[in-house]
Amino acid sequence: MEILRTPDAAFEGLSDFPFAPHYLEIADPRAAAPLRIHYIDEGPRDAPVVLMMHGEPSWSYLYRHMIGPVVAAGYRVLAPDLIGFGKSDKPAAKSDYTYAAHVEWMRQWVEALDLSRITLACQDWGSLVGLRLVAAMPDRFAGVVLSNGGLPEGGPAPRVFAIWRGFSQWSPFFPIGRIINKGTRRELSAAEIAAYDAPFPDARYKAGARIFPSLVPFAGNPAVPDQQRAWEVFERFDKPFLCAFSDRDPITRGGESRFIGRVPGTAGQLHRTLKGGHFIQEDDPQGFVAAILDIAAKGKAP
Template identity: 80%
Template sequence: MHVLRTPDEAFAGITDFPFASHWCEVRDTATGTPLRIHYVDEGPRDAPVVLMMHGEPTWSYLYRHMIGPVAAAGFRVIAPDLIGFGKSDKPAAKSDYSYAAHVGWMRQWVEMLDLKTVTLACQDWGSLVGLRLVAAMPERFSGVVLSNGGLPEGGPAPPAFAIWRAFSKYSPLFPIGRIVNKGTKRGLSAAEIAAYDAPFPDARYKAGARIFPALVPFAGNPAVPDQQKAWRVFEQWDKPFLCAFSDGDPITRTGETRFIGRVPGTAGQPHRTLRGGHFIQEDDPEGFVAAILDVAQQQKEHGG
């Protein structure tokens, strides 16, 4: 496995991400290759954890408007960059990436940090990986807040997603910052677009971003049995599970209906609709923060 690491200077021009970098090294189980994961770690170290997991093709920068307010509310906020994204290491071949590998890498990371009493806040691939972590280690998690994501277990891909999947596979250009901008309602500044481009100095660094859409487990995907196993955990999950999907995302519209009622922990929760596009962290960070605090405070009041 050949691994790339984005030079630090690629991030030097970013002025709106004032968080210290932390690092943890995991190993690829198939090859033994060491892989460095970058993460933000803010707030009291002994406080309940809020784990903010990004998706495709973003990085922890996506949560820059949310990390401070949740930490200020008394929580330890941890926001990692998935392998292949942000400041984390980037295997150079598309074949290095699989759904199972990502879950395995991040499970190692959670165990190495020994995270407990965790409220998961997730969106996009942050939910595909994050929810699988919850299902694999339910004792470490105390609640879930899901926005614009899911846990697919086969079936056809929604038309909007099928178009995106084809674009990621065949387009000769893959402009990360502009892709993120198209997934927002407010529109990003030139500096924000540049910050999303920063992890990818050239096309060699984009293998993970390119392959992720093809890994989503719709019909025929080899990950479907693992998804069904995870769903069996969630069908018994009675800890808080809150849905906060947006009103303007064509890819995940109505996605909350797959969870509310099926997951016991959704009962009685203040589910809400946020205002914005796919990348709701850019469009309605205040609404997403409020949803997270609704769940995290429940666990703090009940001692985790």
């Protein structure tokens, strides 16, 4: 396994990203050396944890407008970069990435930091990985806030997603910042687009971003049995679970219907519709923060 690491110089002068970097090494039996995960860690170390997990093809920069307000409310916020993204290491081959590997990498990270009393805030692939972590170690989690994501368990891929999956595999160009800009309702600035491009100095660094759409477990995907086992956990999960999907995401709009009623913890929650596109952290960070604080308050230790 060849491992790439984006030079620190690529991240100099980022707009609105004043957070100190933290790193933790985890093992992969296929790699000769440990993989390094980057994460943001803000707020009191003994406070209840809010874990903010990004998706495809973004990184922890996505949460820059949300971290401060949640810390100010008295929480410890952690926002990791998934392997292949942000300041984390990037295996160079698409075949290095599997859904199971992503879950295992982040499970090691959670266990190494010995996190508990976690409120998970997740979107896109942050939910596919994050919800699997909840299913694997439910005792570590106090609640979930889900926006624009899910836990697919087979079935056909929606047409709009199939188009995106084909583009990710076959387009000669894969402009990360411009892709994210297309997924927001507001227009990102040139500096913001550059910040999303920063982890990927050239095409060699984009293997993880390119392969993610093909790993989503629709029909025939080898991860479907793992998803079904995870759903067995969620069908008994009675901790607070709130859905906060956006009103203008063509990929996930209406996805809350797969959770509300099926997950016991969704009962009695103030599920809400946020205003924006797929990357709701850019369009409605205040609304997402309010949803997180609603659930995190319920998960605080007495």
